[in-house]
Amino acid sequence: xxxxxxxxxxxxxxxxxxxxxxxxxxxxxxxxxxxxxxxxxxxxxxxxxxxxxxxxxxxxxxxxxxxxxxxxxxxxxxxxxxxxxxxxxxxxxxxxxxxxxxxxxxxxxxxxxxxxxxxxxxxxxxxxxxxxxxxxxxxxxxxxxxx
Amino acid sequence: xxxxxxxxxxxxxxxxxxxxxxxxxxxxxxxxxxxxxxxxxxxxxxxxxxxxxxxxxxxxxxxxxxxxxxxxxxxxxxxx
Numbered sequence: 351x352x353x354x355x356x357x358x359x360x361x362x363x364x365x366x367x368x369x370x371x372x373x374x375x376x377x378x379x380x381x382x383x384x385x386x387x388x389x390x391x392x393x394x395x396x397x398x399x400x401x402x403x404x405x406x407x408x409x410x411x412x413x414x415x416x417x418x419x420x421x422x423x424x425x426x427x428x429x430x431x432x433x434x435x436x437x438x439x440x441x442x443x444x445x446x447x448x449x450x451x452x453x454x455x456x457x458x459x460x461x462x463x464x465x466x467x468x469x470x471x472x473x474x475x476x477x478x479x480x481x482x483x484x485x486x487x488x489x490x491x492x493x494x495x496x497x
Numbered sequence: 498x499x500x501x502x503x504x505x506x507x508x509x510x511x512x513x514x515x516x517x518x519x520x521x522x523x524x525x526x527x528x529x530x531x532x533x534x535x536x537x538x539x540x541x542x543x544x545x546x547x548x549x550x551x552x553x554x555x556x557x558x559x560x561x562x563x564x565x566x567x568x569x570x571x572x573x574x575x576x577x
Binding site for chain 2: 399402403404467469470471472473483484485486
């Protein structure tokens, strides 16, 4: 069972994880990953744009693929859109499983695919100027790990 | 009338998030692009730009735009 959401407003990862854990008391382990806006490099703000007809359906398809690949009790994906500031959470992935290895691998796989394969476009504001971020080669290399 | 939608950096190049283009009849993509400034058309026709016709991914080859269609131009993603 997967829960996949786009959040236009700030969210609280700790509260999300607590609710997810409570909903999956039967799982022996929960692995979570939180991506946040990195402070430093003069970045004042970050904006994530998405394309309504493709972004959420694409994330739901990814979640279904993850559930098919690993034995999970549940999967949670929360992804921000809009303007964020340093230390704001961007993305939360949590995987609940009977055994921890499935949970680690599922969260890792979901993050690699969210980073390089989902319909988001990112721009950063530094010194009052917005600049679009180009895709990183490393993200594609991360994806290639999964064959 | 059809609507063109520009995502990511393509919005900055086009100078607008979307654009209505008048169509007298169903029109091939190449003939729509020539209505735009050449530097915008060139960016939109880039090899890494994907297209979504009415919200569904569509290959550029043979693409025809008709009245009421929405065509989105999607540059390489940079998410998460």
